[in-house]
Structure formats: C-alpha cells, structure tokens
Amino acid sequence: MLSKREEERRNQLEVVALDELVPEDHLVRKIDQAIDFDFVYDLVKDHYSSNNGRPSVDPVVLIKMVLIQYLFGIRSMRQTIKEIETNVAYRWFIGYGFSEKIPHFSTFGKNYVRRFHDTDLFEQIFYRILREAMKKGLVDPSVAFIDSTHVKANANKKKLEKKIVRVETRSYQNQLHEDREKHGKKPLPLQNKEETKEIKVSTTDPESGYYVKDEREKSFAYSFHTACDSKGFILGSLVTGGNVHDSRMLDSLVSKVTEKMGKPNVVAVDAGYKTPYIAKFLMDQEIRPVMPYNLRLTEINKSIYAKRKETIERVFADAKEKHGMRWTKLRGLKKVSMQAMLTFAAMNLKKLANWTWKGPCPA
Template identity: 45%
Template sequence: MLKKKNRAITNQVEFVSISDLVPKDHLLRAVEESIDFDFIYDEVKDLYSENIGRPSIDPVVLIKLLMLQALYGIRSMRQTIKEVEVNVAYRWFLGYGLQEQIPHFSTFGKNYERRFKESDLFEKIFVHILMEAIKYGFIKSDAVFIDATHVKASANKNKYVKKMAQHRAHKYKRELLIEINADREANGKKPFEDSNDNNKDGDSPKKDSVKEIKESTTDPESGMFHKGEKERCFAYTASVACDRNNFILGVKVAPGNIHDSQVFSDLFQEVSEKFPEIEAVVVDAGYKTPGVCREIIEAGKLPVMPYKRPMTKDGYFKKRDYVYDEYYDCYLCPNNQVLRYSTTNRAGYREYKSDPKICSKCPMRMQCTLSKSCTKVVTRHVWEHYMEIAEDIRHTPWGKELYKMRGETIERVFADAKEKHGMRYTNLRGLRKVGHYLTLLFACINLKKLALWKKKQGMLPPAVPVFSLVLSKIRKIFTFNQTPLLSLSA
C-alpha cells in the first residue's frame, strides 16, 4: 500500500540532548575520547593577553574547526562552518548547542595571523598525538618509510615571472668538498676552493650554480612542479616518514621545484632523533644518490632502495658492462681495454678515460661512445661504496620483502590523504601557512588511526547517551520502595 510521509513532524518540539543525536559508533566520539584536548590551553596561554577585555573564541574550538576540515576533506574554512551549522555531530564535537551561534569563517584566519602564525603550535599538536600513539604501543619504528608527494598550490600556472636563482646547497656539500680535495691531492691534483666562483683549473664559470626558475606572481613561495607525464603546475612538496603501521612520524614541506632528496636530510635527522631504534630506511629510486646512502649508513641504519634504471641510450653499453678493478683503481671495458683514472671533478665523480688510439680502432666503438676524440669516460663517485652497500641490501630477501611494504605504508598514507582528506590541492598561500595546515592534516590522520585502534581494542569508555542518564536518575528520585510514583514512559 502506498504511504505518504507526514512532514509536519519536522515542526514538533522534542526534549532531547545533542549528545543523544550523535550515533554511538560515530568517528568523532572515538576521536573525542581518544585524547584530552585540554593540552592545547597550555600551549597557547602565552599567545593570549591576560588583560580583561572582550572574551575570545575558545582556542580548542578553533583547532577543532581546522581538524574537522582535515578529517573530512572539506575544501575551505567557509565550507567547514556551513557544514558545522547543519551537522549535529560537528556541533557536539565543538561543544556547541543546537541554537548556539557558530563562529564566523574568518575568525580562524584572524586568530592565525595574530597568534598562531609565528608559533609552533601545529608541530606541538602533531608531536602530542604521536606521543599518545607511542604510549599505547601502536608505533612500530624498526623500519621507517620515506617518500614525497606534491600538493597543487593556489596559483595559476600561466602567471609567473622568470628569475635567476641559486641552487639549494645540499647539507653534505662541505663534507663532499673535503673528500674531493683529499682525493685530488692524493692523485697529484690541485684542490678546489670552497667557492662558487671560477675555479683555478681553467674551468668556465659554474653554469649549475644558478638556474632560471619560474616564480608564481600569485604564490611566490610555491615552485613549478613537473615530473614525467604529470601536468606542469605550481605546487608544494610534502615529504613524509611513516612506520610499519602507517603512523606518520615526521613531515617536511618545501616548494615544488626542490628535489625530494634535498629535503630528505632534514626529515631523516628529525625522525632519527625521535626514534633512535630505527634499523632500516625504505625509500624509492628518487633517493638513490651517493649522499643519501652515505647519510643513512653513517647514521647506523640500513638503506633499502630499489633498482634504478640506467639513463644510457638504447643500443649502447650500460655502466654495469664496465668492470671496476678496485686493486688497480681502473675500469675494464667490454673489449678488455683499461680506462685509467684522469681526475676528480667538482661534483665528486672520479673520471676514468680510455686510450683514444685503441678506441679509434675498436670494433665496439659505436656501442661505447660517439666522442669525436674517440675517448670513453666512465665516472665513479667518491662515495660509490655506500651505493654498493645499498645495492647488496637490495638483493637480500629481507630487503626485497621490506621494499614491497611501501605500497601498504607510505603509498597508502598518500592515497588516503588525497582521497579522504583533500590533500590534492590547497587554497592556502605561503610556505609557512601550507606547512602548518599539512602538519595538522597528518596529525589528524594519526589521531583518526589512534582513535579507531583504541576503540577496536576496547580502550575507550562506552558511549552512554546523556539523556538516558538523566532519565534514570529522575526515575530513582520518584521511586520509593520499588513502587513507581511517577511514570515518565507513559
């Protein structure tokens, strides 16, 4: 039989608490019970004036508003406020009643500029949530997985100016120069000066000391990002480290035109200080450089890296076809000819050159080199032995199994962050502001996992409707000698 719903019930006045309207299994209930948000008051008390004046918005409410945006992937604070106005669970999470006025969407922005922008509040929130996960034994940090992903900036890719900028120096630049000069002196070469100016060996000015970049006129602190077949755009790069259980251990944000390996050092050092028990560092091929391998091994960790395809053109011999003789410090080509040491360049590569008289008559020359001087040059980095250690680890069953876990750990973190938490792009502008938001976003991902794990293991108190408690107390008051004097259920 056809039935028609009577909508008049929507105007009915009911006696109910807002807590009873939130389902017992709602995510925000687990989040609220999993951590005490009062710690935020201690972190922000120095940012507020002690003078008597107009009462401010509760700082916990401001942070929870941002958490709601991150947890549910809402695109902006304006939209978040609209969602809070009609969502009972959101109101309950913030501590607002059904009739209470929600703060204006510009409130957080003003408080951020006046109070939170120059503080480390968001990093402290991230650390506090991480410490809670450590406290309950959810962190498994014997292996750490590090990778980076890009976040599209709020900037038009066609609005930019071209500028000349210096390359960002690697952290280990000084150590590398020392080893380069030691190697050159050992081979009777003059050491390089610690300068980006013209060297004294007759070389031309360093063309790689500066480069032309495209700087956005909308968000100058973002960087032009382009990788493979992906669309060229202005973006930021988020470098993240996580453990086996997908808990994020550290986050670093940089402009999109900075290579992942350049941000690695800061992130690796931060995570290593927090978790000295780390045994292995798992990264992808983009981090397979002599400097990164050296830093991991010198820190007492094991680098787990994949096979990196050679950049040699098809039809030519690969570098692996040239055998290095460690005793005589030379290379042997596929035709069993010797390539002897020539020099060590400023990039840290030792150059081994062939005899042009022999190469000019070699039947394999067209597969080896097209040099007009008939000279083949093979390079070997002064830190190449660190790369060889990483290559040995790659072939072990333990290394292979650990690298396979990247798809279940760091790749899963990025997938969830982009699909469920709106990290594909940002409406914010400026490196500091974007960094603060992404730090809080990953803190919320940790908080969500912490809440669900504690709930699954029965570490959270059971959710009892407030109105049910009140009703039971009223019944006890109006009950005497087990004889009900008043029935509230009638």
C-alpha cells in the first residue's frame, strides 16, 4: 500500500536529550571514552588572564573544534563551523546544546594569533595523545619508518622571483675532516670557493619551496618529514620548504623522536636517505639502518623494509585522502607546522579511540 509521510511532523515538539541522538559507535563517542581533554587547560592557562577581560571561549572547545576539522577532513574552519551547527554528534562532542550558538569560524584564528602563535601547544597536544596510546601498549617505537611527502602550498606557482643564494656546506663535511684526522688520513683539500645557485621563491608564501617532480608537476610546496611505528602511529614530524632534500632532515627527526619517545632500535628509510653520512649517523647512535639495495640483503632487513608500504606510505595516503593533507590553505612555516601536528594528532587519536573502544555501557 502506498503511504505518504506528513510534512507537519517537522514542527512536532519532542522532549529528547542530545545524548540520545548520537549513535552509540560514533567516532566522537570513542574519542570521548579514550582521552580526557582537560589536560588542555594546563597547557594554555599562562596565555589567558585570570581576572581581566571578557570570558573566553573554552579552550577545550577550541581544540575540539579544530580536531573535528582534521579528524573528518573538512576543508576549512568556516565549513567546520557550518558542520557543527547541524551535526548533533559534533555538538555533543564540544558540549553545546541544540539552541546554543556555535563560536564564529574566526574565533580559532584570532586565538591562534593572540595566544598560540609562538607556542608549541599543538606539538604538546600531539605528544600527549601519543603518550596516551603508548601507556595503553598500542605504540612500539622500537622500529621507526621515516619518509617525507610534499604538501602543496597555498601559492600560485607563477608568482615568483628568482634569487641567487649561497650553497650551505653540509654539517657532516666538518665531521668527515675530523674522522680522517682521527684515523691518520690526510685531510681533504678545503673548498675555499663559495658556491651559489639560483632558486625560485614564491612571492605569496616565501617559506614554501619550489618542487619539481616532473615536467607536468611543478609547484610550491612544503615537505612533511615524518616517522611512524610498525602499527602506523606517527612518532614525530618536522616541516620544511618543499625544496629541502629528505636526507638533510633525518638526523633532526631521529633526534626529535628519541627525545620524545625514546631511541628506536631500527630506522627504515628509502633510497633518498641512502648516504654514507646517514648510515654512519645511525650506527653511531647504535641504531640499525634499514635501506634499499645492498644494505637490505639480510632477511630481517628485507622483512622490515617490506613493511614501509603498510606503515609510513599508508600514513601519507590516509592523511591526504581522509584528513585534507593534499594541500594547505595556510601560509608560513609555523602555520603549516600546526597543520602537520593537528593532522597527525587527529590520526593518532582516531587510531587510539578505535583500538580502545569498549562499546556502550549496559543500562
């Protein structure tokens, strides 16, 4: 029998709690069960006045709003606010009722400029989430898979200027001289000639770097140099202009991971990192280097290297496909670094929440 639903039901008054409308297995419920965001108050308290000015938007609400953006791959904060206004699960997550007005989309940007711009707040949030996962036995930093990916900058590739810059001497060249002297070898002849090169600099975002993949793909970009464990948890990330070679950042990234999460026993990298300096740096740190070609002939190295496609390569694929990391609407190294930290914090948080979900409590 054909039936027709009456539109008048749209105006029917019902008494219902917001909590009843959020699906029991929604990701925001899993996140709420996995971690208590009250730690944010301690991180930001020094950036707020205790007795002056108007009451602020709750800083936990600010962080939850921006995490919604990165968790669900929403394009901008403006669009995120529109989504929160109409999505009961998002309202539930930030603690706003049906009739409460959601903060304006510019609120986060203003707070970033006034309070968070020169802080490491987002890195602290990233590592707090990661340590929570580690406490629950989900993270294994003993093997670090390292690589980088290019993220297109918010800059027109045709708006540029050419500059002549000095070629920086790589830090390991001085160490090479010292090592040769230590082993009784003659020092290499010093290069007194100052080398220069021409580079292209964006007039829109000068801190990005000109990246050339092939004849078809040329753009200004940033490089996200990243490490993850064997389970896909991101252990750390450093952001540079897209014209900085991978090999220049490995020692800094390994040092960062070691400082925050402990020294890995193994570091697995691709051919871009296959240099004598990197091999020596890792071995001096008593870290096993796993590299392609001749260095990976042992069975254990082959086994570890094969996991790159399901670890670090999967991290980058998910970040771009599901979390909006194909490009950035932000400009400048600090803001793009914030994007990296928030993207990877969201990914770790999602994994933590899904892996520790115990289901709804029985009534």
